[in-house]
Amino acid sequence: xWDKDKGASSLVRGLPGCNDLLANxxxxxxxxxxxxxxxxxxxxxxxxPPVYYKPVLFGWGGGYFxxxxxxxxxxxxxxxxxxxxxxxGLTPRICSVLVTNTVRTEILNLLPKSTSRCPxxxxxxxxxxxxxxxxxxxxxxxxxxxxxxxxDSLPGRGGD
Numbered sequence: 001x002w003d004k005d006k007g008a009s010s011l012v013r014g015l016p017g018c019n020d021l022l023a024n025x026x027x028x029x030x031x032x033x034x035x036x037x038x039x040x041x042x043x044x045x046x047x048x049p050p051v052y053y054k055p056v057l058f059g060w061g062g063g064y065f066x067x068x069x070x071x072x073x074x075x076x077x078x079x080x081x082x083x084x085x086x087x088x089g090l091t092p093r094i095c096s097v098l099v100t101n102t103v104r105t106e107i108l109n110l111l112p113k114s115t116s117r118c119p120x121x122x123x124x125x126x127x128x129x130x131x132x133x134x135x136x137x138x139x140x141x142x143x144x145x146x147x148x149x150x151x152d153s154l155p156g157r158g159g160d
Contacts, residue, residue: 024097032093033086037072039149048075089151096144100137107133 046066054062067075077083111132114125 021098021101024101025094028093028097029087029090032090033073033083034069035093036086036088037069037076040072040076041066041069047079048072089148092144092148092151096141096148099141099144103140104133104137107136 048067048071050064050066052062053065073083073086076085108129111129113129114122116122116125
């Protein structure tokens with residue numbers, strides 16, 4: 001399974017870019033609670049009252065601030081009784097990562113690579129290829145993005 005000569009790229013054989021895909025899926029799953037809290041803050045879900053804060057180091061007067069993302073995560077977990085509520089909407093997010101990577105890779109494989117020897121022209125061609133690949137992947141994954149945001153914006157309801 002592990003080849004010292006080839007390094008980590010030989011963990012998954014036969015599928016180019018599969019390690020990147022697995023890393024993106026793992027990254028998405030690990031950061032899902034932060035994303036859920038971020039979406040709830042963005043849609044205006046503020047169950048916690050603002051807290052008065054007076055800074056010690058800088059002489060300006062204090063003010064009321066809403067709690068940070070980690071307090072929202074703790075509040076949601078306590079209210080629902082489990083941290084599993086923070087993984088609501090993970091399935092469409094993982095699917096969106098898979099679709100994004102697949103579509104982007106396929107579009108990059110379809111578009112011709114630069115054959116110019118002029119570096120500015122090569123750079124312009126590569127930037128154009130990657131912009132088209134990114135635009136195609138965004139268009140392909142938008143329905144999953146909408147489902148994820150709807151799942152995340154309903155605290156205590158819905159989800160998978």
